[in-house]
Amino acid sequence: MPTDGIPAPRNLAEFEERLRRVGGTLPKRLKQCAEYVAANPDKIAFATVADIAARAQVPASALMRFCQEMGFSGYSQMQKLYREEYSQKWPDYTTRLASLRNGGGETPSGLLAEFSEAGRSSIENLARSVDPELLRKAVTVLAGARTIHIVGLRRTFPVASYLAYAFEKMSIPAILHSGVGNLTQHHMLGEGDALIAITFAPYTADTVALAEAAAQRGVEIVAITDLPTSPLAALDALHLLVSEIDVGNFRVLAATMTLAMTLSVAVGARRRLL
Amino acid sequence: MPTDGIPAPRNLAEFEERLRRVGGTLPKRLKQCAEYVAANPDKIAFATVADIAARAQVPASALMRFCQEMGFSGYSQMQKLYREEYSQKWPDYTTRLASLRNGGGETPSGLLAEFSEAGRSSIENLARSVDPELLRKAVTVLAGARTIHIVGLRRTFPVASYLAYAFEKMSIPAILHSGVGNLTQHHMLGEGDALIAITFAPYTADTVALAEAAAQRGVEIVAITDLPTSPLAALDALHLLVSEIDVGNFRVLAATMTLAMTLSVAVGARRRLL
DNA sequence: CCCAAAATGGAATATACGTTCTGCTTACGG
DNA sequence: CCGTAAGCAGAACGTATATTCCATTTTGGG
Structure with missing residues (x-):
């Protein structure tokens, strides 16, 4: 003392x-x-x-x-x-929210506060952790692509659909592989195209399958995923890693959406310069 | 060894x-x-x-x-x-974000910094501005609904699809009105149901139309929108207001996604208690 | 279905580290 | 020049931590 x-x-x-x-x-x-x-x-x-x-x-x-x-x-x-x-502390939400979830007796606005905080720090972490050089490369690849294919199923589908919307608005040729009607659209993947594949653990089989098909056809791949050990790692894709928090089985998508937005706008800007 | x-x-x-x-x-x-x-x-x-x-x-x-x-x-x-x-990174980690920001909107990482900032403040603003009582009511309405209908088109579609995914995972009966094939599904709206309508200015006509049809059939409405003057205001819906920042013509959906997540988890929790 | 090999969890051990204690040295006032 | 108090170094101690070992469980192949 x-x-x-x-x-x-x-x-x-x-x-x-x-x-x-x-x-x-x-x-x-x-x-x-x-x-x-x-x-x-x-x-x-x-x-x-x-x-x-x-x-x-x-x-x-x-x-x-x-x-x-x-x-x-x-x-x-x-x-x-x-x-x-x-290390500006990034609190351990995984355990914190787990207890909160079990406690059950939380008010909606309490939940809102928790999720806001989780989203906020996810985004801050994203800005710190994304490798600028990798991001630049990804934009270059996408800006040079003839057609941009987008795949993201189940919980990443919101992100995929956001990208599709953004590209459509900028008149950039893009196809959203939604899996509607269980149609496989592998044949649309062609030389000179690029694919944005979004998948988090546990990795959706269809997404991985599409990415593999794309790799075989010489389509360049930009992967938005959570871990370097994801199945997409095998393909030589550009990996943009987003570490985000799960609540129950629901991923807070704030950071992923932010990254998607950045990608789309950056690609749009780059294309206009070409 | x-x-x-x-x-x-x-x-x-x-x-x-x-x-x-x-x-x-x-x-x-x-x-x-x-x-x-x-x-x-x-x-x-x-x-x-x-x-x-x-x-x-x-x-x-x-x-x-x-x-x-x-x-x-x-x-x-x-x-x-x-x-x-x-230890290599340390000296500049504080200055890095700042320099990213100053680097301007031209480089991808500059954009990322901008969007991160936009998302961050949108979320902070959300947590402050949402009326807890209104949120609680919305949860009550949704938790009591027989079926939850979800509508959000164009740029709000990612949010709508996120909600649909979340409810599906929790085995809560929900229908996503996606407008695929231009099918109108008004007849599915029935007494005891609830509708989550998501729309921002300029308000998508189909969304408003569906909400009006719902109101006529006695379906309770939870609106996620940006202004109290939205067309949904005419119907007596619960309005959850999200003021989010536009960058170019693209809405940063971070706050809206956060709100959606809160809603879904809160409803899931409430249902389990019933 | 059984056996061998791999994997696992927890207790046991070894080590590294922070902290304290003691005896010695230096600085200072009378 | 001496006495006292503060400063100091290094050894000694106890604890926190990394690492290893072994009994038990799980996995995969014949």
């Missing part, structure tokens, strides 16, 4: 402020600690006490005293601060 | 590539590990074995076997890979 009544800093900014204020008044070794910590915030998140201490050229115990002097219970608590800052 | 001669991956990309190749052939528990790891790379950098294992719903030993199967000596070595990757 801290000998003096100084409380632990709540966030990084508060801590750095404190560092700045008291930094000058510390004894030699502790000042070394302060300087190293201030100069290498990124290292703190990962490294161990011994590691940091060695780099700052102080014994481990000095670093411990430093942490306690700053109001933390110890090194671990200080490190937690840095880790939180580092 | 790795029992087979597979060498440890040198970097994250190489590892993810390996995940993709062998991911499908792994036994159940190990596949669970593979999927969790692939979907939550950010967690790996910080969390402990026990932590990750719990989240992936496997015993710790399974996770260890997974790491070794992938060529690592153990969990620690795998974690090191993720930490290295992350």
Whole structure:
């Protein structure tokens, strides 16, 4: 416990402020600690006490005293601060919503709040995780295609139908493979076409089958999927990964829709330039 | 040590590539590990074995076997890979989004940033603006309906199809009025049914027509729309208002999808209690 | 249907790490 | 120049964590 009544800093900014204020008044070794910590915030998140201490050229115990002097219970608590800052926390909805679901006694507006939060962070995560280069390539492929085929069944069908609508509006030739009437339309896939395949675990067989047929016919494939282990991985498709949250068996589609929208508008813009 | 001669991956990309190749052939528990790891790379950098294992719903030993199967000596070595990757990214992760945004609407990732922002604020706005009491009433109406009819055409069709999928999965009798084949299905609307009508300005005539037919037959209506002045206002429907942002002529459907999801899950929960 | 091989879960073990304690050194005031 | 208090380093400790081992279950082939 801290000998003096100084409380632990709540966030990084508060801590750095404190560092700045008291930094000058510390004894030699502790000042070394302060300087190293201030100069290498990124290292703190990962490294161990011994590691940091060695780099700052102080014994481990000095670093411990430093942490306690700053109001933390110890090194671990200080490190937690840095880790939180580092990975902006994306709360664990899978477990949270599971309990909520079992509890059952939730009000509709409570649910709305939960789903809003889930959708919001899904979208934020999407913006952070999508590889810009991959996205650019996907747009290039689609913009160069003669006809864009779209397949997404069951829970991804809303996304597929959205893409179809968007392309139609921009007068870009696109075909939505909806599976209506159980018609297979493999023969429509031709050289120079591209396919957008959307599928999440458990992967719909028909979607995978269509993608495989497309690959055989030399159709380029852009896959919107959740994991790099999806069956589409076997084909050499461009993989745009979206990690989204399931509630029960329902996928929050907010991020996927956002990605679909981006794709369609970007393709539209690129086509107009050609 | 790795029992087979597979060498440890040198970097994250190489590892993810390996995940993709062998991911499908792994036994159940190990596949669970593979999927969790692939979907939550950010967690790996910080969390402990026990932590990750719990989240992936496997015993710790399974996770260890997974790491070794992938060529690592153990969990620690795998974690090191993720930490290295992350410490490279760190300095600019905060500035990345900003630069994406400033990069402007020309590049695909610039667009993604814009749409993400649009979706995010639409959802936030939704959570604030929807009247809880109205939402509760809508759920009550839908939960009490014999059959739920759903209509949403053109750009709202993705939402309508999403609702249809959700209800079907929960074995709640629902009919999606898709307009396929230009068939009108007004005669299916009967006493004790309810209709979810989704339409935004400019209001699709067929949607409004169906809603009017429904009103005449004593079907209760839940309207998802953008303005209180919509044509559906004339009928005494419950109006759930969603103000969403248009980018170009494309409506970001993130908020509407979120609302749809809330409705379906809430109705499902309520029905189960009845 | 049975047997062998693979997979699995949990307990047991080893290790790494944070934290504390103690004896020694340095700085400072009288 | 001495005495006291603060600073310090390294060893010692206990805990948290990774890793291994083994008994049991499951899977797949003959």
